[in-house]
Amino acid sequence: MVNNWKKNRCKQLRVYIASPYWDNDPQVRHKRVQVQMSMANTLLSLGYHPFWPLHSYFLVQHGKDTGAEIFSEEDWLLVSMSWISACDLFLRIPGDSVGADAEETYAREKKIPVYYSIDNIILNRKEVIKPCQIPKTPESGHPK
Numbered sequence: 331m332v333n334n335w336k337k338n339r340c341k342q343l344r345v346y347i348a349s350p351y352w353d354n355d356p357q358v359r360h361k362r363v364q365v366q367m368s369m370a371n372t373l374l375s376l377g378y379h380p381f382w383p384l385h386s387y388f389l390v391q392h393g394k395d396t397g398a399e400i401f402s403e404e405d406w407l408l409v410s411m412s413w414i415s416a417c418d419l420f421l422r423i424p425g426d427s428v429g430a431d432a433e434e435t436y437a438r439e440k441k442i443p444v445y446y447s448i449d450n451i452i453l454n455r456k457e458v459i460k461p462c463q464i465p466k467t468p469e470s471g472h473p474k
Contacts, residue, residue, distance in 0.1 A: 342377075342378070342379045343377075343379065344378070344379045344381060344416060344417040344419070345373050345378045345417060345418070345419045345420070345451070346380075346381050346383075346410075346413055346414050346419070346420050346421065346437065347369050347373075347380055347382045347384075347421045348420065348421065348423065348430040348433040348434060348437075349362060349366055349422070349423035349425060350430055351363075351387075351429065351430075352427070359387070360387075362384065363384045363385075363387045365423060366382040366384040366423070367382060369382065369421065369423065369448065372448055373421075373448065373451075376448070378451075380421075381413050381417060383406070383409070383413065386409075403429065407432060407433075410429075410433055411433070411436050414436055414437050417437075417442060418443075419442065419443050419445060420433075420434065420442045420443065420444045421446075421447075421448065421451065422434050422444060422445070422446055424446065
């Protein structure tokens with residue numbers, strides 16, 4: 331697969347997904363993680379390379395289960411800013427969130443295009459480099 335990417339020299343667009351996370355209800359938090367994972371899955375199927383920061387939910391759960399260090403909200407925001415800087419597009423899922431608002435502000439400061447739905451990313455695809463499609467094997471549907 332790496333040889334195909336080198337041969338094609340195509341640009342894989344990286345999309346940062348921002349959304350609300352915190353709620354007193356753990357079921358709401360879990361649902362919000364699922365929403366980001368669903369968005370990431372859709373973007374992957376369209377040929378984008380998504381980064382969904384709520385995957386950190388599992389690292390926090392791991393910390394709770396094992397006693398490993400659990401990082402602060404400020405720590406996670408610093409990590410997020412680093413990933414935003416590496417992305418080509420920014421997808422903001424609606425909802426009230428101080429953290430996601432700060433991430434969006436940072437993306438705008440970095441001149442990263444901000445979108446509010448995957449449909450808008452697709453509609454505006456002409457404004458960005460078209461993402462590459464990873465060739466799949468007919469038998470498995472997995473990348474070659």
